[in-house]
Amino acid sequence: MADTQVKNIVIFASGSGSNAQRILEYFENHPNIRVAALFSNNPEAYALKRAENFGVPAFTFTRAEFKDGTVLEKVKSFDPQLIVLAGFLWLMPEGFVKEFHNKIINIHPALLPKYGGKGMYGHHVHAAVVAAQEAESGITIHYVNEHFDEGEAILQERCAVKPGDSAEEVAARVLELEHKHFAPTIERLLNG
Numbered sequence: 001m002a003d004t005q006v007k008n009i010v011i012f013a014s015g016s017g018s019n020a021q022r023i024l025e026y027f028e029n030h031p032n033i034r035v036a037a038l039f040s041n042n043p044e045a046y047a048l049k050r051a052e053n054f055g056v057p058a059f060t061f062t063r064a065e066f067k068d069g070t071v072l073e074k075v076k077s078f079d080p081q082l083i084v085l086a087g088f089l090w091l092m093p094e095g096f097v098k099e100f101h102n103k104i105i106n107i108h109p110a111l112l113p114k115y116g117g118k119g120m121y122g123h124h125v126h127a128a129v130v131a132a133q134e135a136e137s138g139i140t141i142h143y144v145n146e147h148f149d150e151g152e153a154i155l156q157e158r159c160a161v162k163p164g165d166s167a168e169e170v171a172a173r174v175l176e177l178e179h180k181h182f183a184p185t186i187e188r189l190l191n192g
Contacts, residue, residue: 005032006033006034007033007082007190007191008035008036008080009033009036009081009083010035010038010075010083011023011038011047011085012040012041012084012086012088013045013047013086013087014042014087014088015046015047015087015089016045017038017047017048017051017086018087018179019086019179019182020050022178023035023086023183023186024051024056026186027186033187037051037056037058037059038050038051039059039074039075040058040059041060041063041089042060047086047087059074061074066090067093072093072095081103082105082186083103084182084186085105085107085144086107086182087121087122088106091148094146097144105141105142105185105189106143106144106149106151108125109125109126109139109171109175109178110174111139112140112142112153113149114134115137116140117149120148126167126170129161130165130166130167133163135160136159136161137158137173138156138158139155139174139181140153140155141155141182154185154189155185157177157180159173159176
């Protein structure tokens, strides 16, 4: 298959990168989609090691480099058809959102628009869901715009929240949904 037909993904991650791992595995031998690079704002992020384990170039950057266009130029050098935020905690700069309009997606560990916005990530989300005694939670895969968690939803999947559940128990169920649905959704977006 000619290189021109290969569709590149660039992943952004801030932490351990379990979703990045699933995406790397899913597309490792894919006929026309490949992970071209992984970027992280956290030099200690285990996601960087996961990328290296797959032979995928991994880069770290500072907040200044993120805002001044340095990172945008580096990302553009990989010609991505999709930028995937997999546990990435910073708001994407306006330049990114304009350059890659409807080509940046994020996964959020709740059913947006509930439990979204600044500061609502990881354990904070699941603790809020449990505190509110919600009957269900889940994931939202959505396009990224200039605001936290406000882009158009692409996919929502649900799981039960049982009475007496801890935030950790809800988190485990939500993570299962993330691992099951994120990579196939990426594939569907790129291959129609």
